Amino acid sequence: MDYGVEDIRESFKFLKCALELLNASNLSFFKKEAMLNVLRNESKLRLNFQANMCDTEVFEADGVKSFNRPISCFDKFSKPKSNVEDIDTWFEYECLSVSDMVVAIIHYYMVYGFKVIPCKHCGRVFATQSLKTVYCNRISPYKNDFSQKKSRPEPCKDTVKREIQFLRKKKDRLLDRIRNSSDVMRGYTEDVYDKLRQECSQYMDLVIKAPTPENFEKFNYYLECVAQKKEWKR
Numbered sequence: 473m474d475y476g477v478e479d480i481r482e483s484f485k486f487l488k489c490a491l492e493l494l495n496a497s498n499l500s501f502f503k504k505e506a507m508l509n510v511l512r513n514e515s516k517l518r519l520n521f522q523a524n525m526c527d528t529e530v531f532e533a534d535g536v537k538s539f540n541r542p543i544s545c546f547d548k549f550s551k552p553k554s555n556v557e558d559i560d561t562w563f564e565y566e567c568l569s570v571s572d573m574v575v576a577i578i579h580y581y582m583v584y585g586f587k588v589i590p591c592k593h594c595g596r597v598f599a600t601q602s603l604k605t606v607y608c609n610r611i612s613p614y615k616n617d618f619s620q621k622k623s624r625p626e627p628c629k630d631t632v633k634r635e636i637q638f639l640r641k642k643k644d645r646l647l648d649r650i651r652n653s654s655d656v657m658r659g660y661t662e663d664v665y666d667k668l669r670q671e672c673s674q675y676m677d678l679v680i681k682a683p684t685p686e687n688f689e690k691f692n693y694y695l696e697c698v699a700q701k702k703e704w705k706r
């Protein structure tokens with residue numbers, strides 16, 4: 473395989489721009505195809521890969537329908553004629569260089585309508601066919617150092633659900649403790665209690681809107697500080 477440094481650099485430059493085009497929701501397939509071809513010509517990617525469309529239905533003797541010519545020859549990203557919703561249809565790519573692999577990935581994403589977006593929790597990019605999917609399938613990098621129980625590594629979606637439950641319980645328990653403290657009961661530090669309650673609800677909104685490891689840590693740290701400072705007690 474050809475691993476020229478320039479080739480790799482150009483390929484990643486192409487990938488970055490191509491992903492933006494791919495995610496543009498206001499462009500038709502054909503417009504995207506045309507723009508990607510322009511982009512590819514501009515970056516002068518040397519391509520030599522072949523995309524074979526395969527089907528479980530036998531088109532030819534070996535059951536593989538081939539485009540016959542390498543994709544660089546007919547110079548197109550080529551949407552297949554058959555129904556791509558059909559799960560029995562897939563592509564096989566033959567790649568000879570890094571550029572080929574990059575363009576093959578873009579080709580696949582485009583034909584099957586994948587978008588490449590950052591995960592709402594960990595921020596790493598992933599490909600999805602539906603923008604309703606906001607979390608990737610990877611294991612979350614978040615470790616809750618504030619919990620007594622050691623949490624086992626889980627995918628982003630499960631981690632977010634578990635952590636928000638954890639924070640809500642922790643916040644409710646702390647606010648209960650403060651409300652039942654004698655000073656608050658006697659009305660001396662009611663304003664302090666109200667302020668803490670407001671801050672907690674702001675943090676709760678933050679971790680629901682942006683459930684990132686950083687925000688989980690911020691909220692945990694805040695709750696620990698409030699619990700230790702005991703400013704509601706005079």
Ligand SMILES: [Zn+2]
Nearest residue numbers: 591594608628
């Ligand atoms: Zn993630």
